[in-house]
């Protein structure tokens with residue numbers, strides 16, 4: 001579980017701010033749910049037999065004897081909240097986004113931590129190809145705004161429950177004589193969660209699955225119609241995608257359209273973002289029978305796919321420099337006054353000489369320094385120097401505050 005220091009926080013803050021702007025454009029409201037939920041919320045939605053529930057959740061019994069878990073993903077809590085607050089009574093269609101930490105006890109590795117951050121979106125209350133297209137388009141726009149280059153959207157359909165039952169039977173028949181060739185994990189999954197055998201990355205399992213049936217051949221008329229409509233809407237909107245028949249996702253609640261976003265910087269295993277439709281989950285958790293679609297972006301993985309150089313830097317605040325030690329009290333008073341006015345600024349507290357402070361201002365890429373000396377105090381003016389142009393101007397305190405307010409953003 002990571003400590004995130006200010007330099008990286010600045011990048012993460014930019015990611016979140018950019019996401020908030022995009023979600024606002026698309027009409028999503030922000031939701032925050034608790035980090036801890038009754039364990040039931042996750043086992044009932046993500047699925048008893050999934051890796052997350054079997055091996056990865058941080059669970060404990062609280063003082064009242066209730067089993068609770070740190071949330072391993074965002075959707076289950078949001079559906080719980082949607083039902084609990086009767087959001088379906090208030091509005092037909094609810095569009096929500098969230099940003100925050102999730103927890104899974106996995107083996108930590110590059111881009112995978114035990115406390116990781118997600119930004120995600122959910123549309124609850126209806127489903128259909130246009131809603132699938134809207135949420136995929138939203139993800140596509142967001143990733144572009146976040147300066148992710150060269151990502152690929154992978155698409156598949158898992159059909160409705162009936163289609164999936166027929167496909168699972170066909171897959172089970174196909175694998176019946178081939179069990180010895182599968183890895184131990186897949187042997188177990190073949191009995192519990194057979195779809196997951198499809199995304200095993202082991203060579204032997206991949207080879208064994210070479211001739212496996214294709215889920216798209218098992219879709220009913222309605223599901224294949226929806227899937228075809230989605231693909232044509234995306235093509236019309238110029239959103240490129242690749243069909244991927246072994247894309248099944250690791251969570252039980254998906255139905256119909258599923259998608260993943262992969263990026264070459266992450267290798268074969270990891271997706272930056274993933275999502276899909278979950279038309280049966282709201283009803284299954286005790287809510288109304290309404291469709292839903294959503295996705296989550298893994299921030300640590302996203303950061304591997306972003307070039308930090310592409311992020312527009314904010315400007316460092318101004319440095320207030322006393323020209324001699326005796327002017328420190330004045331510099332301190334002026335620094336404090338500027339801060340009250342909302343001007344980001346700083347003053348040296350480590351006893352550097354005037355020259356040393358100027359050098360430090362250069363190193364820190366400060367656009368402005370404000371010099372305070374005898375002349376400035378006498379004339380009640382400050383000497384404002386633009387470090388890029390070298391231009392110097394004597395201005396009143398009010399004029400300096402006016403000029404720098406809003407020009408300086410000190411966060412990156």
Ligand SMILES: [Zn+2]
Nearest residue numbers: 160163220223
């Ligand atoms: Zn179907």
Ligand SMILES: [Zn+2]
Nearest residue numbers: 183186200205
């Ligand atoms: Zn396997």
